[in-house]
Amino acid sequence: MTNPAALADRLASGLLSFPVTHFDAELRFDEDRYRAHLAWQAGFDVAGLFAAGGTGEGFSLTPAEIDQVVRVAVDEVGGKVPVVAPATGATAVSVAQARAAEAAGASGVLLFPPYLTEAGQRGLVEHVSAVCRATGLGVIVYSRANAVLTDVTVAELADRNPNLIGLKDGVGDVEQLTRTYARVGDRLLYIGGLPTAETFALPLLQLGVTTYSSALFNFVPEFALKFYAAVRAQDRTAVYGMLRDFVIPYLDIRDRERGYAVSIVKAGLTAVGRDGGRVRPPLTDLADDELARLTALVERIA
Numbered sequence: 001m002t003n004p005a006a007l008a009d010r011l012a013s014g015l016l017s018f019p020v021t022h023f024d025a026e027l028r029f030d031e032d033r034y035r036a037h038l039a040w041q042a043g044f045d046v047a048g049l050f051a052a053g054g055t056g057e058g059f060s061l062t063p064a065e066i067d068q069v070v071r072v073a074v075d076e077v078g079g080k081v082p083v084v085a086p087a088t089g090a091t092a093v094s095v096a097q098a099r100a101a102e103a104a105g106a107s108g109v110l111l112f113p114p115y116l117t118e119a120g121q122r123g124l125v126e127h128v129s130a131v132c133r134a135t136g137l138g139v140i141v142y143s144r145a146n147a148v149l150t151d152v153t154v155a156e157l158a159d160r161n162p163n164l165i166g167l168k169d170g171v172g173d174v175e176q177l178t179r180t181y182a183r184v185g186d187r188l189l190y191i192g193g194l195p196t197a198e199t200f201a202l203p204l205l206q207l208g209v210t211t212y213s214s215a216l217f218n219f220v221p222e223f224a225l226k227f228y229a230a231v232r233a234q235d236r237t238a239v240y241g242m243l244r245d246f247v248i249p250y251l252d253i254r255d256r257e258r259g260y261a262v263s264i265v266k267a268g269l270t271a272v273g274r275d276g277g278r279v280r281p282p283l284t285d286l287a288d289d290e291l292a293r294l295t296a297l298v299e300r301i302a
Helices: 004-012 031-042 063-077 091-104 121-134 151-160 174-187 197-205 221-232 236-254 260-271 288-301
Strands: 048-050 083-087 108-111 138-143 164-169 189-192 211-214
Touching (some): 004 048, 004 108, 004 138, 004 189, 031 048, 063 083, 063 091, 083 091, 091 108, 091 121, 121 138, 121 151, 151 174, 197 221, 197 236, 211 221, 221 236, 236 260, 236 288, 260 288
Parallel strands (some): 048 083, 164 189, 189 211
C-alpha cells in the first residue's frame, strides 16, 4: 500500500481512524496499551490509520517518540490497514520525518502546517514540494491554521508533485472548497479535518470531501461507521438523528474547555472501559463531572 495512487484509492474507500496515543502514569509512551488499541481499531472496517496525528497528540511527542509510535503502528496493523505517518514543524524537520516514515514502513505521510511562523502561498508551495520530493510515499497536505492553501496553490502543488495525493481540510470554507474542487477535481483525495468531523460530514460531501478523520471511531467505532454509512448514503434523517442524539450533546461537553477535542476522546475510551489515560500538558483532562456526563451519553447509544 505504498503506491501513492493505490493509497489514495484505499483511503477514499471508507472511514479514517486517527487513534489516540497512550501514556503511562508518568506520561511516557505506553506501547502495550497503544498496541492493544490499534489491534482493536484495525478489527473494524476502517480505510486507514493515521498515527501520531492531532488526536494522537503528535504535537506533544518528540521526533524520536513520533518515529517510535509510527514503527509500532506499522508493526501492529500495517498488514491489515495502511498507516499514515505525520510530518510536522519546519521544512527540514518535515523532510526528515517523511524520510523516517518511509524507512519505518508507513504507507503515506500527512503533512501538518509549519510550526508557528506564517508564510505566503509561494512559501507554502516550496514547503509542501520539498516534503513531496523527499519521499516516494503519497503525501496528504493539511490545510489549516497558518497554512491555509488557496485553490490556485493546491492546483500548482498537484501539478508539481505527482505523489501529492490528498488535501485534508481543517477550515471548512465552503467557497474555497468549491473553488478547489472545481479547479483540481478528482486529481486529489479530499479529507474532512475539522474537529469532530461528523458535524460537517454531510454538507462537505457535496463539495467533494468523501471521507474524514473520525476521532469518535476511537471509542464508539460501531456508531462512527454507522454514521459514515448514513453520510455516504445521504440519509439526512439518519444523520441528523445521530447528530441530535449523540454528536451535538458530545460537542457541548467538548466545547467546555479549549483542547478538549483531544481530551474528550481519551475520556471516551475510559467511558467504554478501555482506559484512555491522561493527556499531556498543555492539554487538560476532563473533570469528573464531565466524564460522568460523557459516560451517560455513551451508554445511550450502547
